[in-house]
Amino acid sequence: MPRPRFITLEGGEGSGKSTQARLLADRLRNEGHDVVLTREPGGTPGAEAIRALLVTGEPDRWTPWSDALLMTAARVDHVQRVVRPALARGATVICDRFIDSTRAYQGAGRGLPDAALTRLHEDAVGLWPDLTLVLLLDEVEGLRRAEARASSMGSTEARFEAIGADFHARVQGFFKALPAAEAQRCRAIDAAGSIESVGSRIWAALA
Ligand code: TMP
Numbered sequence: 001m002p003r004p005r006f007i008t009l010e011g012g013e014g015s016g017k018s019t020q021a022r023l024l025a026d027r028l029r030n031e032g033h034d035v036v037l038t039r040e041p042g043g044t045p046g047a048e049a050i051r052a053l054l055v056t057g058e059p060d061r062w063t064p065w066s067d068a069l070l071m072t073a074a075r076v077d078h079v080q081r082v083v084r085p086a087l088a089r090g091a092t093v094i095c096d097r098f099i100d101s102t103r104a105y106q107g108a109g110r111g112l113p114d115a116a117l118t119r120l121h122e123d124a125v126g127l128w129p130d131l132t133l134v135l136l137l138d139e140v141e142g143l144r145r146a147e148a149r150a151s152s153m154g155s156t157e158a159r160f161e162a163i164g165a166d167f168h169a170r171v172q173g174f175f176k177a178l179p180a181a182e183a184q185r186c187r188a189i190d191a192a193g194s195i196e197s198v199g200s201r202i203w204a205a206l207a
Helices: 017-030 045-055 064-088 099-109 114-124 139-153 165-181 195-206
Strands: 006-011 035-039 092-096 131-136 186-190
Touching: 006 017, 006 099, 006 165, 017 035, 017 092, 017 131, 017 195, 035 064, 045 064, 064 092, 064 099, 064 114, 099 114, 099 165, 131 165, 131 195, 139 165, 165 186, 186 195
Parallel strands: 006 092, 006 131, 035 092, 131 186
Antiparallel strands: none
């Protein structure tokens, strides 16, 4: 397989994706690669403005389809303005969450059909990652970590975290099943243990 250039990190709350995305970007830069590190929802001014609508406020602020369409609107802007231009100039793009988060949260979590979400993605975005690293951590432990981090940072970005245990169990169920279901593109990464040990597993998955 040629070296993957569009790499996404996925997983439930508190799985350590953002830390690992930064580590991976640093490691590839140290090897001399041009790396763009970005995130969803967000990554452009317009998509960050949409993010603020999505991640704050009460869980029922938006309906499932409103969430999915806002996530997709942000993704279209981000892919067109940041991801595609970076790939076109030969950079490696590392993205913290992408379409699989919509399938997990709005699909498995909130009941929208996966076929409808992937069809919408095909039509509106039309770009899939070369490699998706799925960080797997027990969702109760992950939520505990995410809540501890949010309260220490005074974060207001807790709309999805607040939805409830059953919802997060369905999200986690999707992520657990994904690596085997889409084995060409996805790799499971055990996200338990130290930052360094998880980083080594990710590096090994890239090799
Ligand atoms: P983050 O804080 O992990 O960056 O993600 C923000 C929240 O947005 C997180 O709770 C997951 C949620 N989310 C979705 O529900 N659907 C999506 O498509 C994306 C990208 C994120």
